Amino acid sequence: xxxxxxxxxxxxxxxxxxxxxxxxxxxxxxxxxxxxxxxxxxxxxxxxxxxxxxxxxxxxxxxxxxxxxxxxxxxxxxxxxxxxxxxxxxxxxxxxxxxxxxxxxxxxxxxxxxxxxxxxxxxxxxxxxxxxxxxxxxxxxxxxxxxxxxxxxxxxxxxxxxxxxxxxxxxxxxxxxxxxxxxxxxxxxxxxxxxxxxxxxxxxxxxxxxxxxxxxxxxxxxxxxxxxxxxxxxxxxxxxxxxxxxxxxxxxxxxxxxxxxxxxxxxxxxxxxxxxxxxxxxxxxxxxxxxxxxxxxxxxxxxxxxxxxxxxxxxxxxxxxxxxxxxxxxxxxxxxxxxxxxxxxxxxxxxxxxxx
Amino acid sequence: xxxxxxxxxxxxxxxxxxxxxxxxxxxxxxxxxxxxxxxxxxxxxxxxxxxxxxxxxxxxxxxxxxxxxxxxxxxxxxxxxxxxxxxxxxxxxxxxxxxxxxxxxxxxxxxxxxxxxxxxxxxxxxxxxxxxxxxxxxxxxxxxxxxxxxxxxxxxxxxxxxxxxxxxxxxxxxxxxxxxxxxxxxxxxxxxxxxxxxxxxxxxxxxxxxxxxxxxxxxxxxxxxxxxxxxxxxxxxxxxxxxxxxxxxxxxxxxxxxxxxxxxxxxxxxxxxxxxxxxxxxxxxxxxxxxxxxxxxxxxxxxxxxxxxxxxxxxxxxxxxxxxxxxxxxxxxxxxxxxxxxxxxxxxxxxxxxxx
DNA sequence: GGTGGATATGTAACCGTTTACACGGCTGTT
DNA sequence: AACAGCCGTGTAAACGGTTACATATCCACC
Numbered sequence: 209x210x211x212x213x214x215x216x217x218x219x220x221x222x223x224x225x226x227x228x229x230x231x232x233x234x235x236x237x238x239x240x241x242x243x244x245x246x247x248x249x250x251x252x253x254x255x256x257x258x259x260x261x262x263x264x265x266x267x268x269x270x271x272x273x274x275x276x277x278x279x280x281x282x283x284x285x286x287x288x289x290x291x292x293x294x295x296x297x298x299x300x301x302x303x304x305x306x307x308x309x310x311x312x313x314x315x316x317x318x319x320x321x322x323x324x325x326x327x328x329x330x331x332x333x334x335x336x337x338x339x340x341x342x343x344x345x346x347x348x349x350x351x352x353x354x355x356x357x358x359x360x361x362x363x364x365x366x367x368x369x370x371x372x373x374x375x376x377x378x379x380x381x382x383x384x385x386x387x388x389x390x391x392x393x394x395x396x397x398x399x400x401x402x403x404x405x406x407x408x409x410x411x412x413x414x415x416x417x418x419x420x421x422x423x424x425x426x427x428x429x430x431x432x433x434x435x436x437x438x439x440x441x442x443x444x445x446x447x448x449x450x451x452x453x454x455x456x457x458x459x460x461x462x463x464x465x466x467x468x469x470x471x472x473x474x475x476x477x478x479x480x481x482x483x484x485x486x487x488x489x490x491x492x493x494x495x496x497x498x499x500x501x502x503x504x505x506x507x508x509x510x511x512x513x514x515x516x517x518x519x520x521x522x523x524x525x526x527x528x529x530x531x532x533x534x535x536x537x538x539x540x541x542x543x544x545x546x547x548x549x550x551x552x553x554x555x556x557x558x559x560x561x562x563x564x
Numbered sequence: 565x566x567x568x569x570x571x572x573x574x575x576x577x578x579x580x581x582x583x584x585x586x587x588x589x590x591x592x593x594x595x596x597x598x599x600x601x602x603x604x605x606x607x608x609x610x611x612x613x614x615x616x617x618x619x620x621x622x623x624x625x626x627x628x629x630x631x632x633x634x635x636x637x638x639x640x641x642x643x644x645x646x647x648x649x650x651x652x653x654x655x656x657x658x659x660x661x662x663x664x665x666x667x668x669x670x671x672x673x674x675x676x677x678x679x680x681x682x683x684x685x686x687x688x689x690x691x692x693x694x695x696x697x698x699x700x701x702x703x704x705x706x707x708x709x710x711x712x713x714x715x716x717x718x719x720x721x722x723x724x725x726x727x728x729x730x731x732x733x734x735x736x737x738x739x740x741x742x743x744x745x746x747x748x749x750x751x752x753x754x755x756x757x758x759x760x761x762x763x764x765x766x767x768x769x770x771x772x773x774x775x776x777x778x779x780x781x782x783x784x785x786x787x788x789x790x791x792x793x794x795x796x797x798x799x800x801x802x803x804x805x806x807x808x809x810x811x812x813x814x815x816x817x818x819x820x821x822x823x824x825x826x827x828x829x830x831x832x833x834x835x836x837x838x839x840x841x842x843x844x845x846x847x848x849x850x851x852x853x854x855x856x857x858x859x860x861x862x863x864x865x866x867x868x869x870x871x872x873x874x875x876x877x878x879x880x881x882x883x884x885x886x887x888x889x890x891x892x893x894x895x896x897x898x899x900x901x902x903x904x905x906x907x908x909x910x911x912x913x914x915x916x917x918x919x920x
Numbered sequence: 921g922g923t924g925g926a927t928a929t930g931t932a933a934c935c936g937t938t939t940a941c942a943c944g945g946c947t948g949t950t
Numbered sequence: 951a952a953c954a955g956c957c958g959t960g961t962a963a964a965c966g967g968t969t970a971c972a973t974a975t976c977c978a979c980c
């Protein structure tokens with residue numbers, strides 16, 4: 209593999225001149241410039257990025273630490289990150305599955321020298337301390353953090369407001385007895401959505417009832433279980449808010465297996481707006497989370513810190529999570545909204561042009 | 565930020581000794597070893613990976629070049645790659661959207677010095693030539709390549725056999741007039757699936773009819789269009805094979821919008837086994853593509869070349885694409901298979917433990 | 921014709937590691 | 951007592967670039 213020295217001798221100039229030509233410095237004669245380009249082409253010279261970043265102290269790459277890669281949520285976040293990064297000619301180094309909170313630290317450490325900054329998504333409260341240590345080394349941007357870390361900017365989904373709004377929507381449709389299937393304990397998203405639910409009820413002057421607050425784990429099966437539990441209640445509620453769509457799907461299955469109809473017998477709403485939400489029958493009313501946008505903004509917010517680490521002040525962005533009214537809530541708005549929030553625009557806009 | 569020199573002087577040893585301790589060399593006294601670790605901890609020393617890989621000529625990272633990041637297919641491939649890479653303590657550098665075929669070359673070039681090998685997915689025939697140039701620099705593994713490149717191993721989905729088998733399944737159910745909605749022209753996957761369709765018909769002694777071979781573009785809307793076209797035929801077929809699930813979904817919508825029932829009036833099968841396939845009613849009979857496995861194997865096949873570039877012989881793996889019988893084909897096997905190929909095992913097995 | 925200021929180019933230090941080689945001190949052999 | 955061998959450690963040369971600084975050349979000007 210040709211190095212800058214090979215190019216230099218082939219072009220009969222010094223390595224400094226080669227470097228200058230390659231980096232577009234103006235202080236080079238036309239003659240030398242041509243000889244260098246010719247030599248580089250002829251030798252098929254590819255500069256060594258690692259060596260370059262060693263001297264310049266800039267890598268033009270950013271790291272991404274995710275808890276997992278499964279599911280459309282993470283994949284959309286990545287897509288958003290990639291899109292924004294590519295626009296800035298930044299490379300993306302990905303790493304997932306940080307079971308142990310200390311793993312976050314190890315992953316970040318192993319990226320030292322390879323990245324200019326880091327986007328971290330770690331929903332665990334326990335990962336705050338390692339993140340603080342990481343943030344001392346390079347710029348860190350937090351996505352949906354369990355709590356804020358000083359020196360770090362963040363971008364999060366407005367779980368609270370989304371949940372509040374969707375429960376309010378149920379209230380507006382006349383429901384007074386609204387149950388909730390909660391997410392896993394300790395999960396920030398789950399907690400915020402639960403707070404939104406409580407808040408909406410309180411605002412309507414309805415007292416929270418713990419018998420209507422059913423435990424869940426964000427999985428489809430836990431939603432199914434919750435559905436059965438719900439059916440066993442003596443004063444059955446008229447509506448239920450599942451803390452995410454997967455559980456809503458399981459819940460609907462459970463109801464159906466017992467012969468109940470959604471939304472006639474029970475209105476159901478979810479959270480996340482996963483792809484299948486619009487394909488179900490009845491189509492699921494839910495709260496839209498724009499994971500793509502989350503990734504996009506993460507990069508944009510990190511950008512100033514990449515240019516000048518330390519200088520830029522921190523800022524916290526919150527992404528709106530709008531209610532998407534479909535059929536499962538039994539709302540009258542349903543038909544009107546359908547085309548807007550339905551499947552077609554989504555698929556055609558970003559349809560897979562390539563691949564199977 | 566502390567460097568190896570800082571650690572050396574803090575521990576009163578030379579940088580060579582520090583390096584030896586850090587890399588677990590046995591030729592160090594117990595005394596020195598302890599002092600170095602103490603100093604490293606105290607200074608919170610993080611080795612610079614780029615500098616290390618400059619001397620060792622090994623980066624312990626691999627690059628991934630994808631045409632796009634949208635959709636579950638790519639996200640699953642990435643998940644498979646990440647999983648296998650992490651098991652080998654390899655980092656993953658991702659880059660997508662290579663609209664122009666020359667972009668593949670540029671992307672690869674910009675990774676020089678940062679990666680030991682590269683996984684490329686470029687369905688375009690035109691990207692073969694740039695890939696050949698890339699393969700001269702570092703080990704390359706191709707995923708679903710349009711044609712083979714010498715020196716490169718590859719892993720692909722058995723599109724031909726999957727298509728053949730699903731059409732054969734329709735034939736076994738008594739269908740004789742089977743239409744196909746084809747994928748975009750020039751796409752390898754689309755072509756292979758078409759060949760499988762033709763082959764199955766031929767084996768059953770049925771002559772192909774071009775009027776039953778409808779154009780499509782792998783998008784849901786193109787499937788819808790194809791459905792309308794199908795309905796306008798005078799001798800309507802009894803079954804149709806859509807080259808992918810998205811088109812099958814659109815197709816079913818079109819049929820339903822004209823009052824037809826699937827599978828009673830027309831049997832429909834797809835390809836890919838996307839998540840929503842099992843959630844539709846009727847649940848879609850399709851061909852399963854294990855994108856996760858594709859990524860996993862890609863890394864495994866690339867591995868030997870990373871250890872010793874050039875030495876290992878190339879090999880081509882083909883991943884089976886099994887038929888998943890559900891309801892839309894009207895097969896009698898449907899109820900029996902349902903639990904096995906349904907949604908539940910998939911979701912619970914790899915359910916999102918974290919995140920919303 | 922000597923001076924000064926551009927302009928083009930080269931030399932060498934540096935970025936943060938690894939590692940071949942050299943060296944000094946100790947032990948054990950003859 | 952001299953010497954071979956081993957062990958622990960240090961020195962210095964890479965790895966492949968960038969860039970501050972020095973130098974050489976040319977031209978214009980007084």
